[in-house]
Amino acid sequence: MFGILRAYVLIALWQARPGLAGYDVTDAVTYCFVTQAFIGPMMLFGGGLPLPERIRSGDIALDLVRPASLQLWTLAEDLGRAAYLFLVRGIPPLLLGAVLFGVTAPTSPTRWAGVLAGLLIGVLISFGWRYLVALSVCWLADDRGVAVLSLVLTTFFSGMMLPLHLFPGLLGELVRALPWASMVQAPADLYLGKAPVGQTLALQAFWAATLFALGLLATRLVRHKVVIQGG
Amino acid sequence: MIELLQAGRSFKVKRTVVHAVRDLSFSVPAGEFVGYLGPNGAGKSTTIKMLCGILTPTSGSVRVAGLDPSRRRTTLARRIGVVFGQRTTLWWDLPLQDSFELIRHLYKVDRGTFRARLTELTETLDLGAFLRTPVRQLSLGQRMRGDLAAALLHAPDILVLDEPTIGLDVVSKASIRAFLQRQNAERGTTVLLTTHDLGDIERLCRRIMLIDHGRLTFDGTLAELMATAPEQTTIEDVVTRLYTGGQ
Amino acid sequence: MVRTYFLLAWTWTRAAAAYRASFILMLVFGLATGAMDVAAILVVFANTDALAGFTREEVLFLYGTASLAFTVCDTFVSNLDRISQHIKAGTLDTFLIRPVPAWIQIAADRFVPTRIGRVVQAVAVLAYAVAALGLDWRRAWMIPVMIVTGIVIFAALWTLAGALQFALTDAPEVANSFTYGTYQLNQYPLSIYARDLVRGITYALPLAFVNWQPGLYVLGRDDPFGTPGFMRFLGPAAALVLALAAAAAWRQGIRHYRSTGS
Numbered sequence: 001m002f003g004i005l006r007a008y009v010l011i012a013l014w015q016a017r018p019g020l021a022g023y024d025v026t027d028a029v030t031y032c033f034v035t036q037a038f039i040g041p042m043m044l045f046g047g048g049l050p051l052p053e054r055i056r057s058g059d060i061a062l063d064l065v066r067p068a069s070l071q072l073w074t075l076a077e078d079l080g081r082a083a084y085l086f087l088v089r090g091i092p093p094l095l096l097g098a099v100l101f102g103v104t105a106p107t108s109p110t111r112w113a114g115v116l117a118g119l120l121i122g123v124l125i126s127f128g129w130r131y132l133v134a135l136s137v138c139w140l141a142d143d144r145g146v147a148v149l150s151l152v153l154t155t156f157f158s159g160m161m162l163p164l165h166l167f168p169g170l171l172g173e174l175v176r177a178l179p180w181a182s183m184v185q186a187p188a189d190l191y192l193g194k195a196p197v198g199q200t201l202a203l204q205a206f207w208a209a210t211l212f213a214l215g216l217l218a219t220r221l222v223r224h225k226v227v228i229q230g231g
Numbered sequence: 232m233i234e235l236l237q238a239g240r241s242f243k244v245k246r247t248v249v250h251a252v253r254d255l256s257f258s259v260p261a262g263e264f265v266g267y268l269g270p271n272g273a274g275k276s277t278t279i280k281m282l283c284g285i286l287t288p289t290s291g292s293v294r295v296a297g298l299d300p301s302r303r304r305t306t307l308a309r310r311i312g313v314v315f316g317q318r319t320t321l322w323w324d325l326p327l328q329d330s331f332e333l334i335r336h337l338y339k340v341d342r343g344t345f346r347a348r349l350t351e352l353t354e355t356l357d358l359g360a361f362l363r364t365p366v367r368q369l370s371l372g373q374r375m376r377g378d379l380a381a382a383l384l385h386a387p388d389i390l391v392l393d394e395p396t397i398g399l400d401v402v403s404k405a406s407i408r409a410f411l412q413r414q415n416a417e418r419g420t421t422v423l424l425t426t427h428d429l430g431d432i433e434r435l436c437r438r439i440m441l442i443d444h445g446r447l448t449f450d451g452t453l454a455e456l457m458a459t460a461p462e463q464t465t466i467e468d469v470v471t472r473l474y475t476g477g478q
Numbered sequence: 479m480v481r482t483y484f485l486l487a488w489t490w491t492r493a494a495a496a497y498r499a500s501f502i503l504m505l506v507f508g509l510a511t512g513a514m515d516v517a518a519i520l521v522v523f524a525n526t527d528a529l530a531g532f533t534r535e536e537v538l539f540l541y542g543t544a545s546l547a548f549t550v551c552d553t554f555v556s557n558l559d560r561i562s563q564h565i566k567a568g569t570l571d572t573f574l575i576r577p578v579p580a581w582i583q584i585a586a587d588r589f590v591p592t593r594i595g596r597v598v599q600a601v602a603v604l605a606y607a608v609a610a611l612g613l614d615w616r617r618a619w620m621i622p623v624m625i626v627t628g629i630v631i632f633a634a635l636w637t638l639a640g641a642l643q644f645a646l647t648d649a650p651e652v653a654n655s656f657t658y659g660t661y662q663l664n665q666y667p668l669s670i671y672a673r674d675l676v677r678g679i680t681y682a683l684p685l686a687f688v689n690w691q692p693g694l695y696v697l698g699r700d701d702p703f704g705t706p707g708f709m710r711f712l713g714p715a716a717a718l719v720l721a722l723a724a725a726a727a728w729r730q731g732i733r734h735y736r737s738t739g740s
Contacts, residue, residue, distance in 0.1 A: 005663060144507055161514065336485045
């Protein structure tokens with residue numbers, strides 16, 4: 001239960017610096033377990049898509065010839081999986097954290113709405129990113145580099161390991177503007193009530209849309225490469 | 232060489248006890264070439280595993296080369312060579328000759344002896360063309376020949392083969408049979424061969440044992456086997472009779 | 479036995495070296511997780527000068543020693559936790575017909591030489607921490623002792639994880655929490671954890687001796703939980719006990735396999 005270990009580190013940090021980054025200790029602990037809950041639905045350690053396998057085996061050609069959009073029905077599958085994992089692997093850590101440490105929860109229904117919206121868009125962003133990474137297999141002989149890069153971005157720079165507010169100065173500001181922060185840090189902050197709802201959702205939506213558009217472009221390129229050129 | 236005395240092996244499956252092998256007793260002297268027959272699930276693989284030390288008997292005793300396989304596994308391993316037909320004993324991702332080198336080290340064969348043995352085996356089994364190929368890229372026939380060579384590199388006294396010709400084409404089968412015959416005749420290697428291929432039995436085995444439902448139902452020569460059902464003319468029919476008769 | 483291990487490992491290394499570009503890439507990629515862990519410590523200390531009473535260099539020292547022990551074991555014996563794959567594929571039988579103990583064969587199987595990069599990374603962090611701390615040189619003898627103790631403990635944990643997979647063939651991840659969990663635990667000073675947890679990993683499962691107890695000695699500090707001074711030196715004893723338990727569990731696992739033939 002790595003969430004528990006992270007919680008202790010954050011507790012120690014907040015005991016040394018109370019009120020750090022506008023959080024209190026309970027906020028920090030809650031953060032740990034909320035982000036732990038995100039791991040499943042957002043597949044923060046990578047994977048969750050059948051695409052890389054299908055690309056390697058060549059079955060992707062069959063998918064691309066179909067009239068339905070590859071991106072959309074892959075997304076549909078992913079959302080189904082995310083919902084399932086959220087219930088099965090997401091809720092238990094939250095409950096565990098609540099029992100062991102005591103966590104906070106949003107109080108007003110509008111905040112809850114904001115949280116759920118943020119979570120949903122976060123899943124969309126994670127899909128958008130993973131989709132691009134998966135399609136990159138078409139062009140790269142060795143996909144391990146991208147896999148490692150993606151791992152670092154979705155775990156370290158998303159805020160899953162440590163809240164991004166801890167990142168000092170300019171680095172912190174830069175990192176919080178990136179899509180991966182919108183994936184994890186944003187919905188977590190919405191849950192804790194530490195971020196303005198409108199602004200956060202807007203930034204998230206921007207990244208979701210951007211990644212989706214890039215995905216569309218990538219799909220078109222792949223279709224060209226595989227179906228027309230036979231690559 | 233091989234001595235089983237009332238060996239038994241049972242498994243607990245869900246809540247029932249299944250006797251894979253029951254009251255099995257036989258003795259194989261050195262240099263013999265024995266065929267081990269039986270319908271599927273009769274207990275052939277279980278017997279082989281007990282001989283190698285992979286499985287310990289639940290009753291009775293097993294002695295191979297005078298050693299108890301369940302207690303002296305590593306000592307026995309030096310004197311026994313095993314070929315599993317269904318899977319390889321070679322290292323899947325490595326070139327064939329790397330597997331052989333590893334075997335040389337694991338079995339502590341000295342370099343000179345090893346080189347001579349490898350040359351001989353490469354020639355008789357025609358391995359030269361694919362010594363550098365990774366095992367996973369070999370065809371079934373090539374892999375089987377590689378497995379045979381691997382089992383014999385350390386010049387074991389006993390060779391145990393579990394369905395070595397399964398899935399092979401006619402030519403490959405013939406060459407492997409010829410090879411096994413030579414090993415037995417020229418080097419006196421004791422061979423225990425389990426197989427579903429009656430052609431193997433006919434061409435190679437001086438002695439045949441038949442196991443069914445864990446018990447030994449026949450132990451004798453090919454002539455004696457045919458005599459059990461004189462009205463049948465082919466070995467297939469005789470064996471079918473024995474399998475179905477043993478209900 | 480050691481010779482056999484290195485022979486097997488060397489064969490895998492030769493096979494891997496055939497793909498040179500990939501070799502270097504793998505070396506670099508292997509460093510990513512370690513780099514993230516160190517970066518996390520640096521980020522934490524960008525916000526405070528002390529964590530549970532320990533400075534950044536002290537934490538890096540504790541991290542470095544745990545990391546060195548862990549990465550050495552990760553390189554040489556971590557494949558033990560893949561034993562459930564061998565059981566399922568039937569390849570464990572292939573190991574059992576060889577005149578070599580199964581443990582060595584399984585540990586050496588698929589040896590990945592590029593993991594050495596992680597060891598080098600750990601050494602670098604440890605070297606920096608030791609240099610920056612200005613330690614009492616009369617206590618420095620404990621450093622190699624605690625590294626060796628840590629290696630024995632992690633090797634024992636990996637063996638236990640493997641042994642557990644004989645029983646839990648379908649849930650190998652459970653076993654992995656022993657090894658990776660212990661590593662995560664020991665990256666930070668144990669004073670950040672609850673007293674009961676620390677007591678558990680001192681007396682029940684001696685994980686506190688990987689780097690915490692001996693580390694306190696090297697750093698010249700008292701234990702915030704108040705354990706007596708002699709405990710700093712119990713590392714080797716704890717490691718030995720754990721190793722014996724692991725060996726027994728392993729033997730039992732093999733015995734179980736050979737009597738049920740799963």
